[in-house]
Amino acid sequence: MSIKYEPVIGLEVHIQLNTKTKMFCGCSNLANDNEPNSVVCPVCFGMPGTLPVTNKQAVFKTLLFARAVGAKISDNWNFERKNYFYPDLPKGYQITSSTNPPALGGEIRVAAGQDGGQFSVALHHLHLEEDAGKLLHGKGGYSFVDLNRCGTPLIEMVTEPVIKTPTEAKLMLKELQILVRHLGVSDADMEKGHMRCDANVSLRSVGEMKLGKKVEVKNLNSFRMVERALNHEISRQELLLEKGEEIVQETRGWDDAKGVTLSQRNKEDSQDYRYMPDPDLPPICRLIVEEFSDENLKKQMPELPQVISSRLQSDFSLTVTQANQCVGDINFQELVVGVLTKVTKDNETAKSLLFGDLLRIVNEKGLLFSDLKLTSDDLIEIVKLKDDGKITQQLIKTNLESLMTGKITIIDLKKHGEISTAVDIDAIVKEVLLQSIKAVEQYKAGDVKVLGFLVGQAMAKSKGVANPQIVNEKLKSHLDQ
Ligand code: ADP
Ligand code: ZN
Numbered sequence: 001m002s003i004k005y006e007p008v009i010g011l012e013v014h015i016q017l018n019t020k021t022k023m024f025c026g027c028s029n030l031a032n033d034n035e036p037n038s039v040v041c042p043v044c045f046g047m048p049g050t051l052p053v054t055n056k057q058a059v060f061k062t063l064l065f066a067r068a069v070g071a072k073i074s075d076n077w078n079f080e081r082k083n084y085f086y087p088d089l090p091k092g093y094q095i096t097s098s099t100n101p102p103a104l105g106g107e108i109r110v111a112a113g114q115d116g117g118q119f120s121v122a123l124h125h126l127h128l129e130e131d132a133g134k135l136l137h138g139k140g141g142y143s144f145v146d147l148n149r150c151g152t153p154l155i156e157m158v159t160e161p162v163i164k165t166p167t168e169a170k171l172m173l174k175e176l177q178i179l180v181r182h183l184g185v186s187d188a189d190m191e192k193g194h195m196r197c198d199a200n201v202s203l204r205s206v207g208e209m210k211l212g213k214k215v216e217v218k219n220l221n222s223f224r225m226v227e228r229a230l231n232h233e234i235s236r237q238e239l240l241l242e243k244g245e246e247i248v249q250e251t252r253g254w255d256d257a258k259g260v261t262l263s264q265r266n267k268e269d270s271q272d273y274r275y276m277p278d279p280d281l282p283p284i285c286r287l288i289v290e291e292f293s294d295e296n297l298k299k300q301m302p303e304l305p306q307v308i309s310s311r312l313q314s315d316f317s318l319t320v321t322q323a324n325q326c327v328g329d330i331n332f333q334e335l336v337v338g339v340l341t342k343v344t345k346d347n348e349t350a351k352s353l354l355f356g357d358l359l360r361i362v363n364e365k366g367l368l369f370s371d372l373k374l375t376s377d378d379l380i381e382i383v384k385l386k387d388d389g390k391i392t393q394q395l396i397k398t399n400l401e402s403l404m405t406g407k408i409t410i411i412d413l414k415k416h417g418e419i420s421t422a423v424d425i426d427a428i429v430k431e432v433l434l435q436s437i438k439a440v441e442q443y444k445a446g447d448v449k450v451l452g453f454l455v456g457q458a459m460a461k462s463k464g465v466a467n468p469q470i471v472n473e474k475l476k477s478h479l480d481q
């Protein structure tokens, strides 16, 4: 990015609600993995003579989310029809609520931004709507339609144009994911389409207040794609402006394989949706529904992630990143709290075990903390064995995954520890010294750095099971003789 222009980003995020049934009918909302067109009914299709019925749970989840982000919840709002034709929308209109939405304003606070500091993204509004079906293009030149997703409830959250960088956009989405999962309103898996993002971006000269012409980039299905697509789009616009060309206000798609955005349609053919209040659905008068009252929303609101995060930081001296990792997964959080309440506050073995090896293996292997065979007591035991010098870091590293998946137990680990301390370190050390005459000479000449090399040799000879501290001490005592 040059110093001449600065980007301005605004996001429109669709969050799929994890209700039991769809937005306006009794069809299961777990339609994703089913046979195409098997989880549908006449209401999904908008057949003549059918009537939609508003899903109370979907409205409740929307309001709970609205309250959690500090939005102003409306007392009266209504559903409307957004009319357009597309093969994935048999009704010919989508039911939405953007004109008179359930909530206005609010913000997503991000605890740790690019520079480590906090930042906040102001929201324009959020509304509740139904999803359309899915088109599958390609097979033999045919297109297929799967209407299972028709009628799935979505929150659309629209931010103000206030995000300053692609990385901030990504961090905001991650924070949003943690929040909606924590509230239990959405599974929020971007790869599975539970959370979808359209990113709007424009450039303006530094110091200029007026916003530039924006481009909307559609269908970004991962955090990484959001960041990459925005970076690409910013460079593309910058190049045009440098050449003195105008930015065309348009919708572009992201081609992840090629790493470029491609024009899809521009403003000229933007449609007139003829929004109208839906005559089949009564307006929502919030104050006459007990579940939607401020008192009930307050009662149902869990402690928010950022509050938990600050508490963990101060209780256990965790970094912001560590605390946020706990907040993102309740099972991990319970494990961390279980361990750290029973060891001393500054126990680095425990922290590096939890936030280093354990987290790394879970992520690399795609494991779930809820499936782990290790309890907090087991982890405390491992920490104790390590701190007492009975097992080495290396031994933990090589056995942790087996412990996590239940292939071996702590008793096995202890046995491994006994074997490794029984390794004849003296013999190995002597052998290494005999084979590394040059390094020994260097050491004696004052180049003490070669000690690291010698330790490495000895560890390799012991196949990684010797205790490196003991190896180090023995080598040193020989060399310093
Ligand atoms: P539209 O009428 O095209 O839908 P909106 O004003 O409703 O545009 O805004 C849609 C999204 O685009 C919002 O997230 C908003 O923050 C963002 N946005 C609007 N104008 C700009 C701009 N000039 N640059 C970047 N983002 C913008
Ligand atoms: Zn249905």
Ligand code: MG
Binding pocket: none
């Ligand atoms: Mg708009």
